[in-house]
Amino acid sequence: MVQSVGTNAPRLDCHDKLTGRTKYLDDLDIPHCWFGGVVYSSIPYGRIIKINFDPSFDWGSVVTCTFKDIPGKNNTVFLTQDQPILAEEYVKHVGEAIVLVAAPTKEILSQARSHIHIEYAASVPVLTIEQAKDKATLISGKDNILAQYCINKGDLDVGFKEAAVVIEGEYQTGFHEHAYIETQAMAAVPRTDGGLTVMGSLQCPYYVLKTLVSVLNCGADRVNVRQLPMGGSFGGKEDYPSLLGSYVALLAKKSGRPVKLIYSREDDIIMSTKRHPSIVKHKTGVKKDGTLTAMEINVEFNGGAYATMSPVVLSRGVIHAAGPYRCDHVRSTAVCYATHNVPCGAFRGFGVPQTIFAIEAHMDKIAEALGINPLKLRAKNCLKLGDTTQTKQLLRESVGAAQCLDTVAKGCSFEKKWQAYRRQNQAARGKKNIQKGIGLALYMHGGAFTGSGESVMKTEAGLMLQKDGVVRVLTGCTEMGQGAHTVLPQIVADTLGIPLKCVYCEVPDTDLVPDSGPTVASRTTMIVGWLLTQCAASFKERLFEFIARTYRVEKTALKLVRASFVSGSKRITDFKTAANDYLSKVGELKVIERYKLPPYIQWDPATHIGDAYPAYSWAADVAEVSVDMDTFEVTVDKMTIAVELGRAINPVLVKGQMEGGTLQALGWALMEDMQIINGHPQNKNLQTYIIPTARDIPDWRVHIIEEPFSYGPMGAKGIGELPLDGGAPAIVNAIYNATGLRITEIPVTPEKLLRQCAKL
Amino acid sequence: MKVKRKIDLNGKVTTITASPVARLLDVVRGDLKLTGTKEGCGEGECGACSVLLNNEVIDSCLVLFGQLRDGDLLVTVEGLENKRGLNRLQRSFVKNGAVHCGACIPGMLIAATALLKHNKTPSIMEIKEGIAGNLCRCTGYGRIIKAIEEVV
Numbered sequence: 001m002v003q004s005v006g007t008n009a010p011r012l013d014c015h016d017k018l019t020g021r022t023k024y025l026d027d028l029d030i031p032h033c034w035f036g037g038v039v040y041s042s043i044p045y046g047r048i049i050k051i052n053f054d055p056s057f058d059w060g061s062v063v064t065c066t067f068k069d070i071p072g073k074n075n076t077v078f079l080t081q082d083q084p085i086l087a088e089e090y091v092k093h094v095g096e097a098i099v100l101v102a103a104p105t106k107e108i109l110s111q112a113r114s115h116i117h118i119e120y121a122a123s124v125p126v127l128t129i130e131q132a133k134d135k136a137t138l139i140s141g142k143d144n145i146l147a148q149y150c151i152n153k154g155d156l157d158v159g160f161k162e163a164a165v166v167i168e169g170e171y172q173t174g175f176h177e178h179a180y181i182e183t184q185a186m187a188a189v190p191r192t193d194g195g196l197t198v199m200g201s202l203q204c205p206y207y208v209l210k211t212l213v214s215v216l217n218c219g220a221d222r223v224n225v226r227q228l229p230m231g232g233s234f235g236g237k238e239d240y241p242s243l244l245g246s247y248v249a250l251l252a253k254k255s256g257r258p259v260k261l262i263y264s265r266e267d268d269i270i271m272s273t274k275r276h277p278s279i280v281k282h283k284t285g286v287k288k289d290g291t292l293t294a295m296e297i298n299v300e301f302n303g304g305a306y307a308t309m310s311p312v313v314l315s316r317g318v319i320h321a322a323g324p325y326r327c328d329h330v331r332s333t334a335v336c337y338a339t340h341n342v343p344c345g346a347f348r349g350f351g352v353p354q355t356i357f358a359i360e361a362h363m364d365k366i367a368e369a370l371g372i373n374p375l376k377l378r379a380k381n382c383l384k385l386g387d388t389t390q391t392k393q394l395l396r397e398s399v400g401a402a403q404c405l406d407t408v409a410k411g412c413s414f415e416k417k418w419q420a421y422r423r424q425n426q427a428a429r430g431k432k433n434i435q436k437g438i439g440l441a442l443y444m445h446g447g448a449f450t451g452s453g454e455s456v457m458k459t460e461a462g463l464m465l466q467k468d469g470v471v472r473v474l475t476g477c478t479e480m481g482q483g484a485h486t487v488l489p490q491i492v493a494d495t496l497g498i499p500l501k502c503v504y505c506e507v508p509d510t511d512l513v514p515d516s517g518p519t520v521a522s523r524t525t526m527i528v529g530w531l532l533t534q535c536a537a538s539f540k541e542r543l544f545e546f547i548a549r550t551y552r553v554e555k556t557a558l559k560l561v562r563a564s565f566v567s568g569s570k571r572i573t574d575f576k577t578a579a580n581d582y583l584s585k586v587g588e589l590k591v592i593e594r595y596k597l598p599p600y601i602q603w604d605p606a607t608h609i610g611d612a613y614p615a616y617s618w619a620a621d622v623a624e625v626s627v628d629m630d631t632f633e634v635t636v637d638k639m640t641i642a643v644e645l646g647r648a649i650n651p652v653l654v655k656g657q658m659e660g661g662t663l664q665a666l667g668w669a670l671m672e673d674m675q676i677i678n679g680h681p682q683n684k685n686l687q688t689y690i691i692p693t694a695r696d697i698p699d700w701r702v703h704i705i706e707e708p709f710s711y712g713p714m715g716a717k718g719i720g721e722l723p724l725d726g727g728a729p730a731i732v733n734a735i736y737n738a739t740g741l742r743i744t745e746i747p748v749t750p751e752k753l754l755r756q757c758a759k760l
Numbered sequence: 761m762k763v764k765r766k767i768d769l770n771g772k773v774t775t776i777t778a779s780p781v782a783r784l785l786d787v788v789r790g791d792l793k794l795t796g797t798k799e800g801c802g803e804g805e806c807g808a809c810s811v812l813l814n815n816e817v818i819d820s821c822l823v824l825f826g827q828l829r830d831g832d833l834l835v836t837v838e839g840l841e842n843k844r845g846l847n848r849l850q851r852s853f854v855k856n857g858a859v860h861c862g863a864c865i866p867g868m869l870i871a872a873t874a875l876l877k878h879n880k881t882p883s884i885m886e887i888k889e890g891i892a893g894n895l896c897r898c899t900g901y902g903r904i905i906k907a908i909e910e911v912v
C-alpha cells in the first residue's frame with residue numbers, strides 16, 4: 001500500500017509557486033478592468049457633515065459610490081450586524097470607508113481620491129478599555145460591551161481556603177498586525193448572465209457570499225465568490241474580504257465593468273483588522289507543593305469600533321484562559337469593549353495567544369513565589385487523561401500535554417540550564433554584557449468551532465469522479481499557504497487507496513463547491529478531513545457495487561489497493577478503467593456528505609460549560625535567549641517545540657506551521673509594536689512595523705508527538721492556530737531567567753527592559 | 761514619452777518600450793506580463809519584487825525603467841527554470857518544504873540565486889544575511905535557509 005499520509009509529500013501547489021506561474025489576483029489579466037479605491041475616515045470619531053467632490057475634477061471619467069448606492073442592507077453579515085459597508089452619518093474609526101471610487105487607470109484613481117474631501121464634526125473618541133468602561137460616550141449598546149462571558153467551575157471560596165499562597169498578576173498585550181505579504185485584494189467581474197463573480201484573496205467564500213447577497217439584495221444565484229491563490233492570511237482575510245468584496249461588487253455594478261481593488265500596504269494597515277489588545281488579571285491559590293487550588297481570571301479585550309469576530313474571539317480566548325491545567329475551582333470572566341479604534345478581528349490563535357500569554361507568564365511567577373522549578377510546577381498541574389478542563393470537559397483521549405512537556409524539557413536539559421543561568425546571572429548582574437536565559441510555556445488549542453458550532457454550521461464536502469480515475473475534492477476550504485489543498489487530498493487518496501497524484505481540490509468557488517464552513521479555527525484537517533474520509537468510504541462503496549455487478553464478484557470481498565480493485569488475491573481491474581467504465585455506463589459519481597459531531601458532545605453556550613471542542617492539540621515551547629545588557633536587545637537563540645496533534649498527515653507541513661506561527665509569536669513578543677495613537681496607526685509600512693527577518697530566527701527544533709483522536713482523519717487534530725499561542729510567554733519567561741526582569745506587557749522592546757531595569 | 765531598451769531578459773534579447781519613469785516592477789509585471797515577480801510593499805521593504813539586474817539583486821519597485829541600459833541582464837523568477845524543469849535551488853525548496861503561501865518565494869529564489877552567484881559556499885550566517893531583505897510571514901525561514909544550504 002503506497003501511503004501518502006505520514007509522508008512529506010510535496011505540496012501540490014509548490015511547482016507553480018516556485019516558477020511564478022501561480023496567479024494571485026493581481027497577476028490576472030482581467031480585460032477592461034478598472035481600478036478601485038477607498039476614501040476613508042481620517043478621524044477616529046465624528047459626524048460626516050459633507051462629502052465634497054471637488055468640481056475641478058472630471059467626475060464623468062470615474063465612478064463613485066457612497067452608502068446611498070447600496071441596493072440592500074448596509075452591513076456585513078456576521079454574528080453581530082453592526083458594521084456598515086460604507087459610513088452613513090457617523091464614522092467610528094480611522095480607516096472606515098466612506099466613498100468608493102473606480103477609475104480606468106491607477107493615476108486617474110489617485111487623482112479622484114485626492115479630489116474628494118470629507119468635512120467632519122469631530123467628537124472626542126473613546127480609545128482605551130478604561131474610557132469604554134466609563135460609558136461617557138456610547139459606541140455599542142448601553143455599555144460599550146461587544147461580548148462578555150463568565151465560566152464557573154467549583155467554588156472559588158473553597159479553592160482559596162485550600163490555598164497556602166495567593167499570587168496575583170496582570171498581563172497585557174498590544175495590537176498585532178497580520179502583515180501577510182499579499183495585501184487585501186478582491187475583484188468583481190460582471191457575468192454574461194447579468195450576475196457577478198467576486199473573487200480574490202479570501203479565506204471564507206461563503207462568508208463573502210452571505211454579505212454580498214444582503215448588500216446587493218439579490219439571490220444567491222446572481223453572484224458567485226471564488227477564492228484565488230492567497231499570499232498569506234492568518235485570519236486577516238477571514239472577515240475583512242466581506243467588506244472589500246462588497247466594495248468591488250458595488251463599483252462593478254455601478255460601472256458595469258470589472259473592478260479590482262488591491263490595497264497599498266499603508267491602506268491595508270490603516271483599514272484592516274488587528275489582533276485584540278488585552279489585559280488579563282490572574283489571582284491564583286496554590287498549595288505549598290504547587291497544586292493549583294483556585295484560579296480567578298479576568299480577561300478584557302479592546303475590540304475596536306465594530307464587533308466583526310469579537311464575540312467568538314473572546315469566547316475562545318476565555319475558554320483557554322486557565323491554560324492546560326487542572327484546577328477544581330475556577331472563575332473566568334471576560335469582556336470585549338468597543339472603542340474608536342480600527343476593528344479587531346480574527347488573527348491566528350483567535351484570542352488564545354493573549355490568554356495563554358497571561359497564564360504562562362503567571363505560572364512562572366507562581367513558581368518563583370513557591371521556589372519551585374517552572375517545569376515541576378507545570379508537570380504537577382498539567383491536564384491528563386480523565387481530567388476536566390475549566391469548562392468541565394472530560395478529556396477522554398488524545399491528551400499529549402505531559403508528553404510535550406517532558407519531550408521539550410529533556411530535549412534541551414531545561415531544569416539544569418534554568419538553574420545554571422539563574423545562578424550565573426544573579427552572580428553576574430550588571431557585570432556581564434550578554435546574559436543567557438531559558439523559558440518554558442505549555443499550551444493547547446481547541447480544534448474546530450466551539451461546542452455544537454460544527455453541527456450548526458451544516459458543514460458539507462464531497463468527492464466527484466473524473467475521467468481516467470481522477471478524484472476531485474469538493475470543499476469550500478481554502479488554501480492560504482497552510483497546506484490544506486495538499487493535506488485533504490492526502491487523506492482522500494489514502495482512504496480510497498489511490499495515489500495522491502490522482503486527487504485534487506476544486507477551486508473554492510461557491511458555484512462549484514459546497515459550504516464546508518469557513519477555513520478557520522484549526523478545523524480544516526480535523527473536521528473537513530474527517531468528513532472527507534466518510535465521503536471516501538461512501539464513494540468506494542458505490543464503486544464496489546458497480547465492480548461487483550460488472551465482474552460478478554462478491555462485493556464484501558472487494559478492496560481498492562494501490563489503485564487496483566482486488567478480491568482476495570485476484571486483481572479485478574484498475575481504478576482508471578473502472579472510473580471510465582462507471583462514468584460511461586452509470587454516469588456521474590458524486591458524493592456530498594454532511595459532518596456529524598462526535599455523539600458525546602454537550603455544550604451550553606450560555607454558561608460556557610461542557611465539551612468546548614471535539615479535541616485539543618497540545619504543545620510546549622522552550623525558548624533560549626541572549627539579552628545584551630548594554631542595549632537590552634533580546635536574541636532568541638533556540639526554540640524547542642514539542643507538539644501533539646493526533647497524527648501528522650504531512651510532517652514537514654506540520655513543522656512549517658509550528659515554525660512559522662512561532663516566529664509570528666516571536667515578533668509579537670519582541671518587536672511588533674503597532675502603535676495606534678488617538679486612533680491613528682503610527683506604523684503604516686513595513687519599515688516602521690517591524691516583523692522578523694531571517695536574521696531574527698532561532699535555531700528551530702520541532703518534535704512531533706502522535707496520540708490519535710478517534711474522530712480525526714487517521715487520528716489527526718488541528719494545527720493552524722496552536723503555533724502562535726506559546727512562543728511569547730516562553731520568550732518572556734526566558735528573559736526573566738536571563739535578567740531577573742519580569743515584563744508583563746508585550747512587546748518587550750529594549751526601551752521597556754531598560755525602564756524596568758532602572759526601577760530595580 | 762517612452763524610451764526603448766534592448767536587454768537580455770531571462771536569456772533572450774528583448775526590446776522593451778516603456779515610460780522611463782515607470783517602475784521596473786510595473787514594466788516586468790505589466791508590459792512583459794511576467795507576473796511571477798510580486799509587489800508586497802512598493803517601498804523597498806519586503807523584497808517580494810526582487811529581480812536580478814546584472815547579477816545583483818534589486819528591489820524592482822524602487823528602480824525606474826529609464827535607469828536600465830542597453831545590454832543589461834535582467835532575470836526574473838520565470839528565468840530560473842532550466843530545460844529539464846525546476847533548477848537545483850527550486851527543487852531544494854520543494855524537498856525542504858520551504859514554500860507556503862508563495863508570495864515571498866519568487867523574491868527569495870532571486871535573492872538566493874544572487875547570493876550563490878557571489879558566494880559559492882555561504883555559511884548559515886551569510887545565507888541569513890543574503891535573504892534578510894526578503895520578508896516571509898509564513899515559514900519561519902528555517903526551511904528556506906535549509907533549502908539554500910543544501911545546494912551549496
Ligand code: FES
Pocket residue numbers: 798799800801802803804805806807808809810819820821822
Ligand atoms: S514591493 Fe518592492 S520591496 Fe516590497
Ligand code: FES
Pocket residue numbers: 181231232481858859860861862863864865895896897898899
Ligand atoms: S511563503 Fe508566505 S510569505 Fe513566504
